Amino acid sequence: xxxxxxxxxxxxxxxxxxxxxxxxxxxxxxxxxxxxxxxxxxxxxxxxxxxxxxxxxxxxxxxxxxxxxxxxxxxxxxxxxxxxxxxxxxxxxxxxxxxxxxxxxxxxxxxxxxxxxxxxxxxxxxxxxxxxxxxxxxxxxxxxxxxxxxxxxxxxx
Amino acid sequence: xxxxxxxxxxxxxxxxxxxxxxxxxxxxxxxxxxxxxxxxxxxxxxxxxxxxxxxxxxxxxxxxxxxxxxxxxxxxxxxxxxxxxxxxxxxxxxxxxxxxxxxxxxxxxxxxxxxxxxxxxxxxxxxxxxxxxxxxxxxxxxxxxxxxxxxxxxxxxxxxxxxxxxxxxxxxxxxxxxxxxxxxxxxxxxxxxxxxxxxxxxxxxxxxxxxxxxxxxxxxxxxxxxxxxxxxxxxxxxxxxxxxxxxxxxxxxxxxxxxxxxxxxxxxxxxxxxxxxxxxxxxxxxxxxxxxxxxxxxxxxxxxxxxxxxxxxxxxxxxxxxxxxxxxxxxxxxxxxxxxxxxxxxxxxxxxxxxxxxxxxxxxxxxxxxxxxxxxxxxxxxxxxxxxxxxxxxxxxxxxxxxxxxxxxxxxxxxxxxxxxxxxxxxxxx
Numbered sequence: 008x009x010x011x012x013x014x015x016x017x018x019x020x021x022x023x024x025x026x027x028x029x030x031x032x033x034x035x036x037x038x039x040x041x042x043x044x045x046x047x048x049x050x051x052x053x054x055x056x057x058x059x060x061x062x063x064x065x066x067x068x069x070x071x072x073x074x075x076x077x078x079x080x081x082x083x084x085x086x087x088x089x090x091x092x093x094x095x096x097x098x099x100x101x102x103x104x105x106x107x108x109x110x111x112x113x114x115x116x117x118x119x120x121x122x123x124x125x126x127x128x129x130x131x132x133x134x135x136x137x138x139x140x141x142x143x144x145x146x147x148x149x150x151x152x153x154x155x156x157x158x159x160x161x162x163x164x
Numbered sequence: 165x166x167x168x169x170x171x172x173x174x175x176x177x178x179x180x181x182x183x184x185x186x187x188x189x190x191x192x193x194x195x196x197x198x199x200x201x202x203x204x205x206x207x208x209x210x211x212x213x214x215x216x217x218x219x220x221x222x223x224x225x226x227x228x229x230x231x232x233x234x235x236x237x238x239x240x241x242x243x244x245x246x247x248x249x250x251x252x253x254x255x256x257x258x259x260x261x262x263x264x265x266x267x268x269x270x271x272x273x274x275x276x277x278x279x280x281x282x283x284x285x286x287x288x289x290x291x292x293x294x295x296x297x298x299x300x301x302x303x304x305x306x307x308x309x310x311x312x313x314x315x316x317x318x319x320x321x322x323x324x325x326x327x328x329x330x331x332x333x334x335x336x337x338x339x340x341x342x343x344x345x346x347x348x349x350x351x352x353x354x355x356x357x358x359x360x361x362x363x364x365x366x367x368x369x370x371x372x373x374x375x376x377x378x379x380x381x382x383x384x385x386x387x388x389x390x391x392x393x394x395x396x397x398x399x400x401x402x403x404x405x406x407x408x409x410x411x412x413x414x415x416x417x418x419x420x421x422x423x424x425x426x427x428x429x430x431x432x433x434x435x436x437x438x439x440x441x442x443x444x445x446x447x448x449x450x451x452x453x454x455x456x457x458x459x460x461x462x463x464x465x466x467x468x469x470x471x472x473x474x475x476x477x478x479x480x481x482x483x484x485x486x487x488x489x490x491x492x493x494x495x496x497x498x499x500x501x502x503x504x505x506x507x508x509x510x511x512x513x514x515x516x517x518x519x520x521x522x523x524x525x526x527x528x529x530x531x532x533x534x535x536x537x538x539x540x541x542x543x544x545x546x547x548x549x550x551x552x553x554x555x556x557x558x559x560x561x562x563x564x565x566x567x568x569x570x571x572x573x574x575x576x577x578x579x580x581x582x583x584x585x586x587x588x589x590x591x592x593x594x
Contacts, residue, residue: 026329027349028369034352039293039332070352073511074334076293092255093454093501094412094487130337130505131255131454132294135412135485136419145296 010052016044020059030060034070038077047078075129083118083125085163088142091128094135099152103139104128106153110160123163172398172406173386174379175422178266184301186308189269195314198389202277203322210281214384216392218404223249223340223377224453224483226403226471233374235364236282242371246279246287247349249377250302251333251340253292254453255505256485259408260378262420264291264298267382268305274381275328276319277388282374285325290345293334303330337509341557342375344511355513356557379408399425403470407481413488414441425470429459432469433488444490448574452482454502455562457569458495478569495577499570500528506563517560520551524567535583541571 012020019040023033037060041052048071050064057064071077078086089095089104104126108114111124118125134140137149141156148159177183177192189195202210215230236244248271252260263271275287291299306328309315317325331349338344339354346368348354367373383405387395396404403425409432412418416438423432429451433439440446446461451469457479459467467477474481489498507521524547527540548564555561571578 026331029350031352032350032369035334035348036332039334066352073353074293074336076335091501092505093450093498094256096501097413097487097489097493097498129294129335130508131253131257133252133258133261133292135256135258135487136410138412138418142294145294147297 010041010045010049010055012040013044016040031062031066034060034062034067035074038067038071042077047081049079081118081122083123085124085143087124087126088129088132089126090130090132090134090138090140092131094131095139098138100139103141103151103153103156106156110157124160172422172424173395174263174270174382174406174408175267175420177270178262183266184268184305186269186305186312189267193389194269194385195273195320196389198273198385199276199320201388202280203320203324207281207283210277210388213392214281214387217387217395218392218399218402219380219383219387219395220403220471221377222379222383222407222484224254224455226481229376229380232364232376233278233282235362236372236374237365238283240372243286244282244284245368245371245373246275246282246284247342247345247368247373247375248275248287248289248381249340249342249345249375250289250291250295250298251345252295252378252483253337253340254455254483254485255502256410256412256450256487257453257483258410258412259420259484261295261298262408263378263382264295265301268298268302269309270382270385271302271378272305272309272315272328274384276314276326277384278374278376278381279326280324282372284374285327287326287328288349288368289328289330290339290349291330291332292339293332299330299332306330336511337505338511338557338559341559344557345375346373353511355511356559358556400468400470400472402472403481407469407484409469409484409486411437411486411488413486414444414490414493415439415488416441423469426473427469429464429467429469429486432486433464437488440488440490442490444492446488447491447493448489448495448498450485450487450489450566452480453485454487454505454566455558456480456482457565458573460573494580495570495574496528496532496581499566500525500532502566503528503563506559510559514555514560516551516554517563520547520560521563523547524563531578531581536578536581537583541578544571 023036037056041048053067054064057067091100107126115127132140134149139151140149182188211230211233219229220226319326333339336354339348341356343357344354363373399405406422406424409421449459449464463477471481503525507525510517510521512518548567551560551564
């Protein structure tokens with residue numbers, strides 16, 4: 008079945024269009040809306056978005072792949088994004104990332120077989136004063152250490 | 165996040181419970197004196213006040229704010245736009261996040277003042293995709309402001325219309341570059357534009373546009389309500405006012421500190437931040453976000469936190485992201501961490517940057533894991549010189565400057581990674 012917005016998101020989409028003098032300017036927020044509804048952004052959805060905004064599917068693809076936060080493939084129920092940039096690295100984020108890999112038995116960019124967790128390393132989350140930090144979906148977790156992340160994993164069902 | 169120790173211009177509400185709500189903002193003097201002073205004078209009068217305050221852009225470049233506003237042409241028949249740069253992604257910087265989370269109404273009041281000054285009726289807040297709490301707080305604050313008639317068709321009954329929209333980024337450092345930010349809104353892919361024309365003349369949707377950082381705009385309510393002279397009480401002659409410094413790394417008390425410009429970097433580290441952790445010695449400091457040249461412990465002795473002193477010490481004040489490193493840090497490892505960042509974040513538009521960031525990162529990887537040679541240092545220097553000033557935006561420079569400064573200031577760290585004579589010839593490039 009072709010992708011389409013549910014009634015609530017269709018309304019949100021129309022509201023978004025009113026924010027800009029051109030249709031294409033609503034591309035980033037429209038892709039966010041697709042991801043909010045579907046969990047990830049499929050090629051089919053990109054084609055639908057292209058039609059909605061009067062641009063080519065190639066243009067939508069070039070934008071969706073330019074950014075790191077749009078998921079082109081499904082991610083885990085809990086998407087772990089571990090900061091690896093300097094301030095976090097100084098405070099031990101490399102060890103943390105290794106710990107996740109060993110514990111979840113997956114590499115960066117992979118999902119656990121049960122679909123619960125996916126893991127990736129990300130660049131600076133602007134959480135340098137509370138390093139090391141990570142995001143689980145959209146929630147920040149800061150001042151981490153191995154014990155703390157084990158506890159977090161345990162609590163994420 | 166630690167609350168700033170000194171309360172001056174920007175962070176006065178940070179410690180107050182529910183500081184992000186309209187009720188607290190109004191109770192503490194918000195949307196009152198600054199706006200009545202703004203609307204009681206001409207837009208040019210507001211620009212003049214901001215010029216007099218000497219406020220410089222706090223995003224990194226330090227360009228005079230009032231001066232930038234005065235570049236907006238009048239009577240073009242086109243709308244003028246304000247874009248708020250809330251795409252804070254410079255490694256080591258987390259000050260705008262604090263302002264967005266703790267005092268979103270101060271930002272909105274700053275937006276109203278700026279828009280009035282440049283005759284703008286539509287503002288976009290470009291917020292980085294990762295900032296979920298910031299997004300929620302600013303979204304809620306905008307809703308509250310519309311409901312109270314602080315935003316909308318008739319701002320506070322002053323016969324002035326202003327709409328503010330939020331545009332969420334989706335994870336790309338380059339979108340903090342002002343023309344990339346415009347592209348990201350207009351077309352989607354954040355690839356910087358050639359300047360000139362400057363955005364003040366040809367910006368968003370081909371119209372005059374001002375792009376200001378969150379911290380710059382957040383200083384406006386104080387400047388308008390208390391006056392330029394009160395603002396200039398702090399800081400130095402050329403760098404007036406206060407600035408937020410995000411301090412991270414091997415120090416006792418990391419966090420955001422609001423300080424008068426011209427404050428001693430050594431004092432910030434030793435007194436405000438309580439010194440180094442674990443009794444270690446200071447080795448290096450990045451004073452203004454990862455893109456600026458690095459300082460040695462000796463440089464730190466004399467450097468003051470203002471734009472001029474930073475330049476005199478061979479670095480820059482940038483975004484005020486202070487990363488402190490102790491004696492155990494291998495500067496080749498630290499640099500390699502950053503070159504990976506820039507290689508990952510290069511937008512790919514200009515060859516010197518796309519190729520240069522990648523090659524520098526690979527050479528450093530090899531040096532770190534398989535050993536390097538003196539020839540590698542020459543090559544890194546050569547590549548860096550061929551990147552600087554040769555691209556559309558300064559991302560290439562933002563990597564080349566650290567590379568050159570790390571090699572110059574910490575040559576021994578690089579020599580420690582040289583292969584011993586007789587070891588295997590040049591290893592494979594990964």
